[in-house]
Amino acid sequence: MLAFLKRLFGLGTPQAKTAPEPRAQTATRSPVRTQKHVDHDAIPGALPAPRAVPAIDAPACNSDLLSMLDGRDHFNATLTGREEAILAAVSRRVESGDLVLPVLAATSMSAMEMTSKNTASVADIVELIAHDAVLSSEMLRVANSALYAGAVPCTTLRDAVVRLGMRATRSMIMSVSMRTMLLRDKALANIALEVWRQSQSAAQIARAIAPSLGVDPERAFLIGLLHDIGKVALLETVRREVRDKVEIRPCLLGRVFFLQHERAGQRIAAAWKLPEELVSVAGCHHHYERNQDHMRSAALARLAHTLDLVLSIGGTGEAQRLEKLPEFDVFEVPMERRPEILEIVCETFTAARETTAG
Template sequence: MNQDDHDFDNALKDLPTPPAVVTELLTSIDRADADVAVLAKKVATDQALTAKTLRLANSSLYSPAAPVNTIQQAITFLGFQTTRNLIIAAAMTTCFTARRCAGFDDKLFWRHGIAVAACARVLARHLRVNQDLAFTAGLLHDIGRLVLVTLHPQRYAEVIAWRSTHDGTVLDAERAVLGVDHVLAGAALARQWHFPDAIRQALAAHHTPDSPGAGALAALIHVADAVAHALDLAGEQNEVVPPLSLDAWNALGLDQGEWLQVFRETELQFEEIATILTA
């Protein structure tokens, strides 16, 4: 399967496409003239998407003083950027349907993504950086695995089998069996679906946060990924914490007390978000 970027991008045409409103949100992410009323009407046409977004808006994650009953109210209460990211998160968890791939569990996949998203959001709040961007990047950090599973379900089963018999990471297994890994697959999807630059960069470098130009968000997601694995929030069998960059860990500048608080907050937020997004 050793393909160049052009071949990979062509292969992505076989993937499911996100709801039209999500494509519009992603492509207009930097526009200041977004029409809130038009967005609300478009989201309202997708009942499942609306329901998940409103359940998130009413969760303890945001703790509104009064119930949020419409997308318009969500935008008013949460702001356009936060609502946009909640809509993207809600849509992405339903965009890829279950695939026949032995050993791959879609629900566990999303539970891990949600765990990383929850931790990333908590870290972002402690560091006073954009919490919604961190949440979305955390949720989507391993989206390349779904790309590979969707395009090659039988061969990805071989990836899972390889890892169970070798002492290696998921990346090692993917490269050994497929000749490509989920980082490259995720980067290709991010290009095709017009993810914002910060998220594309985080997806591309979340396993290599010390590489030149990786960026602060990639380092944050890298650490959140390690924390989510260490806390075993997804409930995976034979959980393994991936290699951790001490430079990325130290760059966050949190002391022991702050880290304990991060762990507690992540665990508290995870189950509620997981219940909503994987329902």
């Protein structure tokens, strides 16, 4: 088990690959539970958010690509001279503050501001969303999806916002913005898709386990969604560096992400004026114990990411072996409660995949 985790996270000394990577197994479906978690939403009458929320067009995981981007496979690849030059150029840009920072949609910035200050009304949020056709249709789709649907279908944006709740609506706005940002450029589209899938999955897992860890679910969602936001800036920067049509191998992106994504994450989160907690987590989550201001949030990000990574590559059969993840200790989760939490994780992970495939 330890060896498996070490291989995934590049811990220890890099060594030649001697065995094929484990492939994702067909996820076994856990029985769907009806228990709802406590929702901390501000809108009276909003339905409690379901534990698993439909993914927004996230693709199925490409486990080989994931292993290269986020495991240690990139260590085993020898970069060409041209790739080394790109890596050096991107690293210089990160270190000198010359990153290419995608612009966060004005809708997202406004939604973050409104909801964090608690000054927004349902009408304010509806007006904000109504200007964005893609966002409006996503809101209605999710509000009427099997997981949220009530006795009466939502036909207006107002109904949809009330059904989801103000803060879940904010999460949805951020998700749609992030997807639009990542997928608008066809260059490196397969990698952008995997970054998108991973952030969605981590967000949903974080939200699902949040009540068991004593964390607010919607805050957990944003932590999962945005903790690796540095990868978005790095993708843009690599796209800018590589103006020709020469193919970029995933191992180069894996190396760039490994070396620079936290530093890039801090920059982009600050540029987007995200809450200080999210800036801090984006800048330091792999060694969460070093994040003095937001250690628990950083540990949550790392936990959600690890759970997605292990299940994506090893399948849900790996879940039982994750009870000893040290992040659980941060939240003082007793050992006897961990199997139940991991069951929730498998259920969320599987539901997200099934929804996505549909």
